[in-house]
Amino acid sequence: MKRVGYWMSQKKNKRLNLEDHKETFRNAGIDLVKFDIDQPLTEQGPFDLILHKCTGLMVAAKDGDLTAECQINNIKDYIEKNPGCIIVDKFEHINHLLDRNYQYQLLLQCHLLDSVCKPIVAHGKKESHQMSIIFDDYGLTDIQPPCVAQSFINHNAVLYKVFIIGDQQFIVERPSIKNLLPRGQATIHFDSNDVSKPNSSSFLTELDQEDVSKIPFTPDYERLRETGLIIQRQLKMDLFGIDVIVDCDSGRYAVIDINAFPGYEGVDNFVEVLCNYLINRMSCNETVSSDAEQYSDAEKQDQNKPKRLKVCSEHCMMYKCQKEPRNTEGFGYSSDSMTSDAESQDETPWKQPIKRCSKHCQKQ
Numbered sequence: 001m002k003r004v005g006y007w008m009s010q011k012k013n014k015r016l017n018l019e020d021h022k023e024t025f026r027n028a029g030i031d032l033v034k035f036d037i038d039q040p041l042t043e044q045g046p047f048d049l050i051l052h053k054c055t056g057l058m059v060a061a062k063d064g065d066l067t068a069e070c071q072i073n074n075i076k077d078y079i080e081k082n083p084g085c086i087i088v089d090k091f092e093h094i095n096h097l098l099d100r101n102y103q104y105q106l107l108l109q110c111h112l113l114d115s116v117c118k119p120i121v122a123h124g125k126k127e128s129h130q131m132s133i134i135f136d137d138y139g140l141t142d143i144q145p146p147c148v149a150q151s152f153i154n155h156n157a158v159l160y161k162v163f164i165i166g167d168q169q170f171i172v173e174r175p176s177i178k179n180l181l182p183r184g185q186a187t188i189h190f191d192s193n194d195v196s197k198p199n200s201s202s203f204l205t206e207l208d209q210e211d212v213s214k215i216p217f218t219p220d221y222e223r224l225r226e227t228g229l230i231i232q233r234q235l236k237m238d239l240f241g242i243d244v245i246v247d248c249d250s251g252r253y254a255v256i257d258i259n260a261f262p263g264y265e266g267v268d269n270f271v272e273v274l275c276n277y278l279i280n281r282m283s284c285n286e287t288v289s290s291d292a293e294q295y296s297d298a299e300k301q302d303q304n305k306p307k308r309l310k311v312c313s314e315h316c317m318m319y320k321c322q323k324e325p326r327n328t329e330g331f332g333y334s335s336d337s338m339t340s341d342a343e344s345q346d347e348t349p350w351k352q353p354i355k356r357c358s359k360h361c362q363k364q
Contacts, residue, residue, distance in 0.1 A: 005035040008053035027274035041078035049086040053261040089237040133188040142187040154179040155245035167276040172266035175205040
């Protein structure tokens with residue numbers, strides 16, 4: 001039985017309700033324990049893995065909240081003292097997503113488009129969901145910096161959420177902002193939670209009559225999957241989601257947001273999928289640790305022998321359980337650098353032919 005400690009905010013706890021699924025975790029071989037983040041974890045362990053959603057605490061700690069800083073340090077201290085314990089996901093990786101400036105730099109590096117005026121803080125605060133759409137220079141007086149400004153893309157009021165859980169992906173369709181014309185009108189303020197939830201109902205998501213008659217768009221699910229893989233390699237995270245829209249005029253795909261450990265609403269059997277991921281992750285860690293111990297023992301035995309070329313190396317060992325690089329040929333990306341070669345192609349990566357569609361995508 002593996003022991004997994006977890007912590008998340010009260011709101012997140014209520015949404016995922018993992019406590020009610022303890023039997024499912026136990027049947028999968030996991031003893032799920034909700035630890036007290038206000039106390040040292042050493043007294044509550046041992047843990048094989050720590051699962052957390054601490055983005056709110058991370059933002060608060062950055063803002064000078066000493067209590068939040070102490071809570072985060074309780075987890076960090078345990079990981080430092082117990083290097084064999086896995087943490088999902090690492091703080092240093094999640095930290096990049098707290099600032100939308102970094103998010104967009106990352107997307108630019110991946111040559112993925114962004115598209116609405118957003119607060120610079122991407123997680124952990126109510127303000128991070130407050131958006132504005134401005135239509136002219138006068139609208140600039142309606143927003144409060146710091147924020148990030150982007151071009152608005154008409155996308156027929158449809159948003160695609162690509163949820164990542166380890167090496168699996170789940171694509172869910174959600175409502176979004178309707179098509180808008182670039183004409184002078186009052187600034188539109190809205191909360192993204194009010195327009196992009198599964199059962200959202202808002203005048204902002206209701207298409208105008210001339211748009212309703214347009215032919216329904218079927219996305220290229222393979223392209224959405226590859227987009228998730230490219231971002232995952234860059235982030236080095238296993239639990240996150242991306243929001244993607246498709247320009248209804250040009251057909252171009254735009255990544256508009258990245259979220260650490262999202263709610264996974266719309267993912268069937270989420271708890272079972274999460275259990276399988278956690279078990280596989282811990283099994284992989286055991287394999288690497290075992291190989292490391294064997295290698296270390298063999299090295300000690302060879303200390304008194306003449307030095308020769310080693311057949312095995314630390315580099316080989318450490319990458320034993322890592323995923324093979326994906327072949328992204330045809331999408332305009334390089335698998336090692338994730339830079340676009342679209343400029344040397346006659347056809348841009350956004351206009352490649354649809355290969356296949358799949359609502360549930362998994363690495364082969």
